[in-house]
Amino acid sequence: MKAIVTVIGKDNVGIISKTSKLLAEHNINILDISQTxxxxxxxxxxxxxxxxxxxxxxxxxxxxxxxQSSIGVTIKIQREDLFNSMHKIS
Amino acid sequence: xNTRNILETINMIEKEKLDIRTITxxxxxxxxxxxxxxxxxxxxxxxxxxxAQNLVKIGNDIEKEYGVPIINKRISVTPISLIAQxxxxxxxxxxAKTLDKAAIETGIDFIGGFSALVHKGYSKGDTILIDSIxxxxxxxxxxxxxxxxxxxxxxxxxxxVKQMGQVIKDTAYLTRDNGSIGCAKLxxxxxxxxxxxxxxxxxxGVGEGDSxxxxxxxxxxxxxxxxEKVKGESFEVVAxxxxxxxxxxxxxxxxxxxxxxxxxNVPFGIVDLSLAPxxxxxxxxxxILEEIGLEHCGAHGTTAxxxxxxxxxxxxxxxxxxxxGGLSGAFIPVSEDEGMIEAVTKGAxxxxxxxxxxxxxxxxxxxxxxxxxxxxxxxxxIIADEAAIGVINNKTTAVRIIPVYGKSLxxxxxxxxxxxxxxxxxxxxxxxxAFVNRGGRIxxxxxxxxx
Numbered sequence: 001m002k003a004i005v006t007v008i009g010k011d012n013v014g015i016i017s018k019t020s021k022l023l024a025e026h027n028i029n030i031l032d033i034s035q036t037x038x039x040x041x042x043x044x045x046x047x048x049x050x051x052x053x054x055x056x057x058x059x060x061x062x063x064x065x066x067x068q069s070s071i072g073v074t075i076k077i078q079r080e081d082l083f084n085s086m087h088k089i090s
Numbered sequence: 091x092n093t094r095n096i097l098e099t100i101n102m103i104e105k106e107k108l109d110i111r112t113i114t115x116x117x118x119x120x121x122x123x124x125x126x127x128x129x130x131x132x133x134x135x136x137x138x139x140x141x142a143q144n145l146v147k148i149g150n151d152i153e154k155e156y157g158v159p160i161i162n163k164r165i166s167v168t169p170i171s172l173i174a175q176x177x178x179x180x181x182x183x184x185x186a187k188t189l190d191k192a193a194i195e196t197g198i199d200f201i202g203g204f205s206a207l208v209h210k211g212y213s214k215g216d217t218i219l220i221d222s223i224x225x226x227x228x229x230x231x232x233x234x235x236x237x238x239x240x241x242x243x244x245x246x247x248x249x250x251v252k253q254m255g256q257v258i259k260d261t262a263y264l265t266r267d268n269g270s271i272g273c274a275k276l277x278x279x280x281x282x283x284x285x286x287x288x289x290x291x292x293x294x295g296v297g298e299g300d301s302x303x304x305x306x307x308x309x310x311x312x313x314x315x316x317x318e319k320v321k322g323e324s325f326e327v328v329a330x331x332x333x334x335x336x337x338x339x340x341x342x343x344x345x346x347x348x349x350x351x352x353x354x355n356v357p358f359g360i361v362d363l364s365l366a367p368x369x370x371x372x373x374x375x376x377x378i379l380e381e382i383g384l385e386h387c388g389a390h391g392t393t394a395x396x397x398x399x400x401x402x403x404x405x406x407x408x409x410x411x412x413x414x415g416g417l418s419g420a421f422i423p424v425s426e427d428e429g430m431i432e433a434v435t436k437g438a439x440x441x442x443x444x445x446x447x448x449x450x451x452x453x454x455x456x457x458x459x460x461x462x463x464x465x466x467x468x469x470x471x472i473i474a475d476e477a478a479i480g481v482i483n484n485k486t487t488a489v490r491i492i493p494v495y496g497k498s499l500x501x502x503x504x505x506x507x508x509x510x511x512x513x514x515x516x517x518x519x520x521x522x523x524a525f526v527n528r529g530g531r532i533x534x535x536x537x538x539x540x541x
Contacts, residue, residue, distance in 0.1 A: 004096055006096065006097075006100055034093050036093075038097075043097070045093055045096050045097075057151075057154070057155050058151065058154055058155075061154055061155075076100070076157055077157075078155070078156055078157035079155050079156055081345060082099065082156045082157070082158065082342065082345060083095060083096050083099055085341045085342065085344065085345040086095070086099055086338045086341045086342055086345075087092070087095040087098075087099070087338070
C-alpha cells in the first residue's frame with residue numbers, strides 16, 4: 001500500500017532528515033519527495049511504500065503525530081487512494 | 091501524483107471543513123417480528139448490535155487512514171410500525187427504548203426508523219407508533235422518528251397531517267426542559283426515500299437488502315471557497331465550478347463508502363450527494379448563496395441561486411459515483427447553518443421564503459424554531475403546504491419544525507452540537523383550523539398537462 005506523507009510548517013534545519021529517519025525506523029520506503037516553500041511555509045510531500053512497514057497504519061500515524069512538536073511541523077499520513085480517487089477520473 | 095492536487099485535498103479537509111457527514115448502516119428488522127413484543131425487542135436488539143458492532147471502530151479506522159473526518163456513525167432500521175404490529179403491544183415506547191439501548195451499546199450517534207408510512211392510510215401498527223412518538227422521543231436520546239404523510243402517487247393523508255401537528259406539539263411539551271429538542275428528532279415527509287442516510291428522516295426501506303452501507307457527504311465550505319475564486323464571472327462559470335467541486339467531494343464519499351462496505355462485509359448502497367451545513371463558521375449553505383451574489387440569504391434571487399446550486403451539485407456528483415441516491419442536493423436547515431441563522435436574525439429570511447426555496451432543493455422546512463404557543467392546526471397547515479410542494483412536483487419534501495415551549499418571537503434556542511441554535515421565527519397569525527379539521531385525503535395530482 002502506498003501513502004502520502006505531508007509535512008507542513010515553519011522552515012527549519014533538519015526537517016527532512018528527522019522525518020525520513022522516523023520512516024526508516026519502521027521500514028517505510030520513500031519513493032518520491034517534492035519540497036517547496038509555499039507562502040513562507042515549508043511544504044514537503046512524500047510518496048511512501050508501506051509494504052514492509054513493521055507497525056500498522058494507526059501506529060505509524062500516531063508515531064508521526066507524536067513527533068510533530070520535536071520537529072516543529074505538522075505531519076500527516078494518508079492513504080494514496082484518497083488523492084487518486086478525488087483527482088483522477090478513472 | 092500532482093503536488094497541487096494533494097495540497098488541494100488537504101486544504102479542503104483542513105481549512106474548508108470537507109467531511110463525510112455520516113456512514114449509516116441500514117439494517118432490515120423484518121425478520122425480528124414476533125407476536126410477543128418482548129421477544130421481538132430482543133430480536134431487534136440482538137440483530138442491531140450484531141450487525142453494527144464494528145461500525146464505529148471501522149469508521150474511526152477509515153477516518154485515520156484517509157485523514158478525512160467522519161462526523162457521525164448512524165444506523166437506520168425498517169420502520170418500526172411494520173415490525174411492532176406483529177406484537178400485541180398497545181404502545182411502542184418500549185421499542186424506542188430498545189433502539190436507544192442498541193444505539194448506546196454500539197456507540198453510534200443516532201438511530202433512525204421509529205417511523206410509519208401512512209401516505210394512503212393507517213394500519214394498526216402505524217396508529218400505535220404515531221401515538222407513541224412524543225413519549226418515545228422524550229424517553230430516548232438517540233432515536234429519530236419520521237412519518238411519511240403523502241406521495242405523488244396517492245396524494246396527501248390529511249388525517250395524518252392533522253395528527254402530526256399535535257404530535258409535534260406534544261413532543262415539544264414533553265421535552266420542554268431541553269428547548270423542545272424532541273422535535274429536532276422528528277420529521278414529517280412527503281415522498282420519503284428509502285435510502286437516505288441523514289437524520290432525522292433515515293429509515294431502512296422495505297425495498298432494501300438485509301443490510302447496506304450508505305454515505306452522506308458534505309462540504310459547503312469547499313464549494314464556497316471554490317466560488318470565491320470566480321467572483322464576478324458568469325453563471326456558466328459558477329455552475330461549472332460547483333460541478334467540478336461536487337465531483338471531487340463525491341469521489342471522496344464513494345471511496346469511503348466502498349471501503350466501509352468492504353471492511354464491514356455489508357453491500358454498499360448509495361452516496362447521498364448533499365451539501366449539509368453545520369453551525370460552524372465556514373460550513374454554511376447560506377454563505378454559498380451569498381457568494382453567488384446576494385447580500386443575505388433570503389434576498390430576491392435566493393431561490394434561483396439555490397436552484398442552480400442544487401442542480402450543479404447533482405450534475406457533478408452523478409458522474410462521480412455509480413451509486414447515487416438518498417435526498418441529494420443542498421440542505422437548508424436554519425439552526426444548523428450559521429449563515430441562515432444570521433439571515434433570520436437580520437430579518438432577511440422568513441418562513442415564506444424558506445418555503446419557496448424548498449421547491450428547488452432537497453428536503454424542506456428544516457430545523458425551524460417557532461413560538462411555543464403556535465397552534466397544532468397551524469403546524470399541520472405548514473406540513474400540508476410543504477407536502478403539497480413535494481407531491482405536486484414529484485420530489486421529497488419534509489418538515490422538521492420546533493414549537494419551542496415557553497419561547498416567543500425575539501427569543502432564541504440552543505440545541506448544542508450539530509443541531510445548533512435558532513432564533514424563533516414568526517408564523518402566520520391567521521387560523522387554518524377549518525382547513526385542517528376537514529381530514530380525509532388530498533387526491534394525487536394529475537401528471538399529464540404538466541406545467
